[in-house]
Amino acid sequence: MxxxxxxxxxxxxxxxxxxxxxxxxxxxxxxxxxxxxxxxxxxxxxxxxxxxxxxxxxxxxxxxxxxxxxxxxxxxxxxxxxxxxxxxxxxxxxxxxxxxxxxxxxxxxxxxxxxxxxxxxxxxxxxxxxxxxxxxxxxxxxxxxxxxxxxxxxxxxxxHAQGLVHTPMLLLAWQKPPIQADCTVRRATMQDWSQIVSFLNREYARFQFAPYYREADWFNHRFRGLNMDDIYLACRDGVIIGTLALWQQSAFRQIRVADYQGVWRWLCPMYNALAMFSSLTPLPEQGGILRCAYLALAAVEHDDLNVFRALLRHVYRVACGKGLHYLVGSLHERHPLLPAFNDYAKIDAGGYLFTVQFDNEMLALDGRVPFVEAAAL
Structure with a gap:
């Protein structure tokens, strides 16, 4: 060299x-x-x-x-x-x-x-x-x-293998009924931001590799393209017990269709024909943009699956009618909230998570469930 x-x-x-x-x-x-x-x-x-x-x-x-x-x-x-x-x-x-x-x-x-x-x-x-x-x-x-x-x-x-991270693409099709849980769901306001950051850091500390946020991150482009009212809060007695954001990044990050191969060569025309008579958004032609939004800032107190299902359903219902093709989530195979994705028609996707060793000794990990932010992939 x-x-x-x-x-x-x-x-x-x-x-x-x-x-x-x-x-x-x-x-x-x-x-x-x-x-x-x-x-x-x-x-x-x-x-x-x-x-x-x-x-x-x-x-x-x-x-x-x-x-x-x-x-x-x-x-x-x-x-x-x-x-x-x-x-x-x-x-x-x-x-x-x-x-x-x-x-x-x-x-x-x-x-x-x-x-x-x-x-x-x-x-x-x-x-x-x-x-x-x-x-x-x-x-x-x-x-x-x-x-x-x-x-x-x-x-x-x-x-070093750390397991499979599921990143399903939830298809946005027909409207689904709300899911009831012991909470209310509302949009966030700027007055909530301090509490949101505190809540996320408290919940994410239980997971491996989860990001730590500061209040200043709202102003330094870490959340580029995310509006405060795109963050949805699950609350009980006025206290935040869950968060989930609908984050569209198409203004600066796009997924462009290069080609349809295999079964998708005939599935795409069938899907688009169906879209003409339904609320489905037609798939783009070759070279077009797949319109999606990320399910970001996912956290629920005590990993309450029913609260997360209600929160996810609320966000899904909001997303329907926005001209999106799908929502992209991200949860590790051992994450207790993962079953909520099974409530939806989806295209299964995912990747294997690794830690990469550049030093002679690797930092020992204590077995917590890994977390990867979908919107940062």
Whole structure:
């Protein structure tokens, strides 16, 4: 390996590729990279960030370190990966967590040598700015990544399995009746924010990797695109006992349909024909945007399943008629609130959660149920 000092910052050089921090000048190329590398499946989709790659990063972490590989022969962008840092609850204490995400590599550069050296570069970044723990998710259908990145191959950091995170897409179709529970559900107001933050931190402390929030986060773009009245509160005797937000991010993060494959080639026309005579929102043509909202800030006191079912049903009813295709939730396979998703027609999706080890010793975890915020994936 060869190292060069560029503007007082060391970058690692390997044949034809350099690895370095991305800058605003890379924004257009980064957005093109996302458009050109869809995630394959029945509905192949590209996770886009228009009009700005960097502005969209704010919802995924308090800090965002975006790293790119560039071809030294052409200057073309070969790949991108990001490290999102934020305070989180680890074993009940507030520690620094880094979430590794958004790995995209152009097809011509997908080989083990490039991957190992990219992780060498990331290990250097950890040495300069360490985090207490790293997490990452790999889609359960992404067998290539599971065979390579998470396979403990020589030269790659160890990935330690932390279970399956379900991220179902709840289809928004016909209206459903309310679910009764020992609580009332209402929209939040700005006067509730302090209590919401206190409630979330108290509940999230019981889970592993859950984010820690500050009141100031409402004003620093951590909640970009979320309106206060998009947060719904379950209350009993005037006290908050549950929260759930309906967070639309299409203004800065989009899911674009690249192609319909397999059974979806004939399911899509049938679905759209049905939509003409119902309240369903037609699926977009190839190149169109899937309209969704995230079920965010999910928390219920004592993990009361009936309260969560009532809260989720209230939010679902609000979402119907907004022209959305589906709602995206996120709960770990061991989360006690997970059965509430079974009340809805859904497309099953999810990913395997891992902790990633860059130090010789791994921080010991005490077995709490992991939590991943759906809107920050």
């Amino acid at each position: 060869i190292y060069l000092n560029l503007d007082n910052d060391w970058v690692m050089i390997m044949p034809y590729l350099t690895f370095q921090a991305a800058c605003r000048d890379d924004d257009e190329a980064l957005r093109q990279l996302l458009r050109d590398n869809p995630m394959q499946g029945g509905i192949s989709v590209s996770f886009c960030r228009e009009p700005s790659y960097f502005d969209a990063c704010s919802v995924q972490g308090e800090t965002a370190d975006v790293f790119v590989g560039k071809d030294t022969r052409t200057g073309a962008l070969a790949g991108v990966g990001a490290r999102y840092g934020f305070p989180a609850f680890i074993n009940g204490e507030i520690r620094s967590l880094a979430y590794l995400a958004d790995l995209r590599v152009q097809a011509a550069y997908r080989n083990g040598v490039h991957l190992r050296r990219a992780y060498d570069f990331l290990r250097q970044q950890h040495q300069k700015q360490p985090y207490a723990i790293y997490t990452s998710m790999i889609l359960k259908d992404n067998q290539t990544a599971l065979r390579t990145i998470a396979s403990a191959r020589a030269g790659l950091p160890p990935y």
